[in-house]
Amino acid sequence: MKWLAFVAMIGLTVMAYFAPPINTFPEPELARMIFFHLPCAFLTVGFVLFSAVCAIKYLSTREIIWEYRGHAANAVSLGVAAATLATGILFSKVQWGAWWHWDPRQTSFLIVLLLLGAYFAVRMAFDDETTRARAAATYSSLTLLPILFLVFVFPRLPQVVKNSLHPSTTVQQGGFSREYWTVVLGVFVVLIWTFSWIYKIHVRTSLLEKELVDQDGKLEAAGNRTTAHRVDRSVSVREQS
Amino acid sequence: MIKCDRLGKRYGRRWLFRNVDLEVQPGEVLIIGGRNGSGKSTMLKVMAGVLPATEGTVFRGKDHRLDLGYAALDQPVYPVLTVAEHLELSAELRGCAPRTDELLEEVELAYAKEAAGRHLSTGMRARLKLALAIQAEPAAILLDEPGAGLDERGRGVLHRLIESRRERTAFVIATNEQLERQYATHELDLDS
Amino acid sequence: MNSSNANMLRTNSTWTHEIGAVVRKEFRTELRSKSATYTSFMLSGVTVFTLAFAFYGRELTSEAAAGMLWAALLFAGVGTLTRAFVAEEEQGTGDLLRMWARPHAVYWGKFLFAAAQMALTAAMVALLFLMLTGVGVKELPMLAATLLGGSIALAGMVTLVSALISRGNNRSTLAGVVALPLLVPLVALGVSALRNALDGFSISTGWMGCLGVWLYTIVVLAGAPFQFAAVWGEI
Numbered sequence: 001m002k003w004l005a006f007v008a009m010i011g012l013t014v015m016a017y018f019a020p021p022i023n024t025f026p027e028p029e030l031a032r033m034i035f036f037h038l039p040c041a042f043l044t045v046g047f048v049l050f051s052a053v054c055a056i057k058y059l060s061t062r063e064i065i066w067e068y069r070g071h072a073a074n075a076v077s078l079g080v081a082a083a084t085l086a087t088g089i090l091f092s093k094v095q096w097g098a099w100w101h102w103d104p105r106q107t108s109f110l111i112v113l114l115l116l117g118a119y120f121a122v123r124m125a126f127d128d129e130t131t132r133a134r135a136a137a138t139y140s141s142l143t144l145l146p147i148l149f150l151v152f153v154f155p156r157l158p159q160v161v162k163n164s165l166h167p168s169t170t171v172q173q174g175g176f177s178r179e180y181w182t183v184v185l186g187v188f189v190v191l192i193w194t195f196s197w198i199y200k201i202h203v204r205t206s207l208l209e210k211e212l213v214d215q216d217g218k219l220e221a222a223g224n225r226t227t228a229h230r231v232d233r234s235v236s237v238r239e240q241s
Numbered sequence: 242m243i244k245c246d247r248l249g250k251r252y253g254r255r256w257l258f259r260n261v262d263l264e265v266q267p268g269e270v271l272i273i274g275g276r277n278g279s280g281k282s283t284m285l286k287v288m289a290g291v292l293p294a295t296e297g298t299v300f301r302g303k304d305h306r307l308d309l310g311y312a313a314l315d316q317p318v319y320p321v322l323t324v325a326e327h328l329e330l331s332a333e334l335r336g337c338a339p340r341t342d343e344l345l346e347e348v349e350l351a352y353a354k355e356a357a358g359r360h361l362s363t364g365m366r367a368r369l370k371l372a373l374a375i376q377a378e379p380a381a382i383l384l385d386e387p388g389a390g391l392d393e394r395g396r397g398v399l400h401r402l403i404e405s406r407r408e409r410t411a412f413v414i415a416t417n418e419q420l421e422r423q424y425a426t427h428e429l430d431l432d433s
Numbered sequence: 434m435n436s437s438n439a440n441m442l443r444t445n446s447t448w449t450h451e452i453g454a455v456v457r458k459e460f461r462t463e464l465r466s467k468s469a470t471y472t473s474f475m476l477s478g479v480t481v482f483t484l485a486f487a488f489y490g491r492e493l494t495s496e497a498a499a500g501m502l503w504a505a506l507l508f509a510g511v512g513t514l515t516r517a518f519v520a521e522e523e524q525g526t527g528d529l530l531r532m533w534a535r536p537h538a539v540y541w542g543k544f545l546f547a548a549a550q551m552a553l554t555a556a557m558v559a560l561l562f563l564m565l566t567g568v569g570v571k572e573l574p575m576l577a578a579t580l581l582g583g584s585i586a587l588a589g590m591v592t593l594v595s596a597l598i599s600r601g602n603n604r605s606t607l608a609g610v611v612a613l614p615l616l617v618p619l620v621a622l623g624v625s626a627l628r629n630a631l632d633g634f635s636i637s638t639g640w641m642g643c644l645g646v647w648l649y650t651i652v653v654l655a656g657a658p659f660q661f662a663a664v665w666g667e668i
Contacts, residue, residue, distance in 0.1 A: 213251065306533055336443060376442075
């Protein structure tokens with residue numbers, strides 16, 4: 001399956017060069033950045049919203065697996081968000097002439113990145129894993145409202161939209177040819193597959209780490225080497241004679 | 242009554258305790274012993290609900306505010322609130338009678354009723370915390386090193402307090418002091 | 434005393450009683466340790482003065498003035514209100530509240546005190562700012578409504594953030610890192626409202642911004658007690 005995604009990505013990259021350029025852009029050839037940029041932006045939002053759902057699930061069930069899922073989703077979305085922003089900045093430079101334009105979508109995405117960055121700052125601030133899980137999940141659930149606002153409301157406000165250089169109208173009003181859409185959607189599918197795979201590895205790593213800690217005591221008890229300082233032991237109450 | 246079900250606490254990779262199943266009924270006194278750093282205080286904190294457990298659950302009665310009392314050696318009090326104000330605040334929040342004078346008589350702290358928390362000595366703070374722990378006459382009382390910091394009279398107060406309530410209250414005491422161990426009906430050694 | 438006597442000790446506790454007790458405790462603590470209140474007001478004053486001084490001798494547009502006023506409110510708010518739970522954990526008394534009170538009562542009590550403190554701070558910051566910069570106000574009710582809504586929202590959000598970070602490391606730095614991005618929607622809406630309150634350019638846009646500020650407030654307060662209970666209560 002993995003090689004299939006690899007082949008698909010190669011195919012889509014080749015297709016990207018054959019898609020007819022969109023001449024409304026100042027640099028039509030270099031606008032192909034969109035093929036990667038747009039799917040990454042969608043993915044970021046998808047993973048961020050999923051992590052908020054995981055956070056709410058963790059807070060309501062207290063099952064640690066939801067913490068691991070939320071953490072993994074945020075880690076993936078941080079990477080994808082950074083890729084979105086980086087390609088956005090390159091696009092901004094070649095099309096609009098400056099690295100940073102304070103374009104509303106560019107700005108709101110930067111704030112999404114800051115919100116994601118703060119999630120990891122929260123996680124790092126706690127030594128106790130249960131307290132960390134609760135704080136991180138609570139923070140993640142708190143980011144839901146600002147992210148919805150920044151992604152879906154703010155760039156559409158009338159006083160904001162008029163200052164936007166973002167080619168939203170090109171995308172939404174049929175500016176993309178069929179070939180363009182094919183490549184964008186194809187890359188989107190491949191990226192979903194790839195990042196879901198990374199996400200699963202992340203969750204599995206967390207589970208294995210937990211398993212390792214759980215096994216530590218048993219290993220020590222059996223006289224084997226262990227990474228734990230102390231023995232995992234059961235305590236029982238004994239009656240005074 | 243207080244009940245722990247497969248209780249465990251881990252810091253990093255270090256399990257302080259794990260798989261702790263216990264139930265302490267009124268009339269029983271559980272003494273938790275163990276050397277420094279063995280996790281006595283942490284276990285009491287987890288049982289009291291001020292620290293989260295890594296695993297397992299604790300049953301603290303229907304309403305922990307009224308059914309559980311907790312006093313720990315390392316628990317500070319509000320520096321600017323007076324002794325009486327501590328008891329009034331606690332009563333208002335818990336929904337019980339403050340019994341300020343009665344409790345202060347019992348722990349022999351009536352003379353410091355209007356003293357601010359920051360002006361209390363370790364022993365006086367320990368007495369205030371005992372008064373707060375017994376305020377609602379809870380079904381279970383957790384005491385962490387209750388004798389430490391108390392003078393001879395203070396220890397007398399502590400022992401009268403345990404003696405007069407042991408029939409109707411479940412006690413869990415973390416200590417290595419022989420004096421408190423005499424009440425033990427059950428014992429749990431975290432070193433073993 | 435037997436168990437039925439123990440039951441007699443129990444009074445009917447109500448939410449208003451419990452919240453009132455937390456608020457009274459906060460006022461009492463604050464009034465007695467004057468240094469905290471004094472430092473908060475000093476922080477607000479110094480922030481406003483520094484911002485106004487940076488624009489000394491230059492014409493200040495209403496857009497820039499609205500942004501600066503919000504920056505001052507944010508600094509004063511985040512700097513002051515994060516103390517709510519950080520102070521509690523630093524002096525080790527958080528556990529007393531955990532033992533005695535229900536989480537929702539703690540949140541609402543702390544929030545009400547913070548909201549009162551923030552409304553006072555906002556009024557002071559705004560007065561000082563307008564005085565120092567000489568910027569006029571066209572729509573006073575809009576300004577007042579925005580500042581009040583903004584103060585309540587700031588109090589609601591920062592109180593929650595304070596609880597979230599209170600047991601963490603690097604608390605003072607973390608407070609800013611966590612609170613500021615969460616407050617971006619509030620600032621975006623608030624700046625739009627304040628700008629129009631100052632220059633009266635578009636009254637309807639201004640009131641829309643003000644409404645947005647109040648909606649943000651409502652959404653924050655609807656979720657905050659539950660989110661607070663998740664980080665606060667180990668019980």
